[in-house]
Amino acid sequence: MNIRASWPSVMLLCWALYGCTTIDVKTDFDPSADFSRFRTFAFVGLTDLNQGGVLNNSLTRKRLETILSRELSQKGLRQVGLEDHPDLLVHYWVGIKEKQRVESTGPTVGAYGWRGGYGWGAGYSGVTTYEYKEGTLITDLVEPVKNELVWRATMVANLEDTARENIVLVERAIAKAYKDYPPKPAAK
Template sequence: MRLFKSSLIFSIFLLVFFGCSSISVVTDYDRDVDFSEYKTFNIYSGKTSEDDAIAQNPLLKKRVESAIKDLLEEKGFVYKEGADADFTVFVHGVVKQKTQVTNLGPHGPVGPYRYGYGWYDSGWWGYGHNQVDISQYDEGTAIIDIISLKKKELIWRGMGTSVVRELTGSKEDLEEIREYAAKILKDFPPVK
């Protein structure tokens, strides 16, 4: 069991889910909150759950948090260390193994066919059958929580889900991480 868990953590370390080819984003927020009152933020740096796929990779976590910090500053928020900030950003994620079943349709039977001037018989191999392709892949969800430090409660959540792929830390990968985070934060702060 310990070996399996170590292998899983290593796999998650290598595979991260910031590939922007197709991302599904869902956001929700507290409708009673006046987001115009929030001006400063910090990024949560405390303990997270053992299942947090982002926290298990310190390099990825640093890159994601840097992208989020830059994006929020571009939106006019001011980064402020410590508890004096108006809100904190908590980034976490989960990876789940998924199975995709694709029915490729019926195949066969093979019978006579015409080619050129004559008929050729390829034989009769019985009735047709469906060909099914089964593939497994990892699906990752990155979650960005905005927590009011004054109220001590969640006021906004954005989630982005996509297929996990390997990142190398290249310039292109950093741009994809930023693009992924930008898609999640697109509607933050919400406008009433």
């Protein structure tokens, strides 16, 4: 088998496995917080940003909390109950917006011909409207004694067509958002 011929196939497969949805992630944190002292966390709540009922589905809540819990556990934190007085409280918001993207193509003009034949042609212009859903997930880590926000991650992406694809999208978003958690202490 020619390696050259298979290279585009490998690239296409990698692209398909990784997904083509861009995830916009922004994080912010309190630089004065001592993240080394945080060892435990507990979920305290959730908010449906646009009251669309997305969090009325207990499967959605469980999946989000499982993904968040797994990521925080990989960062050295342990999930406990509220009665165990956790070092961090986790609150998250979810929102879905219906959006539209309009693309227009302008008129085109072109020449063609070769070896004696020639001609001119005009193209047409058109407008295409795409409808899609944009999802937002915001996670807050709050220090409970002072009730102060120490970490916020905001993730925005265009949603996929199926629940399975969106679960993978959320996993990618949370991994990207928490890749630099805990933040490095400020140089003194």
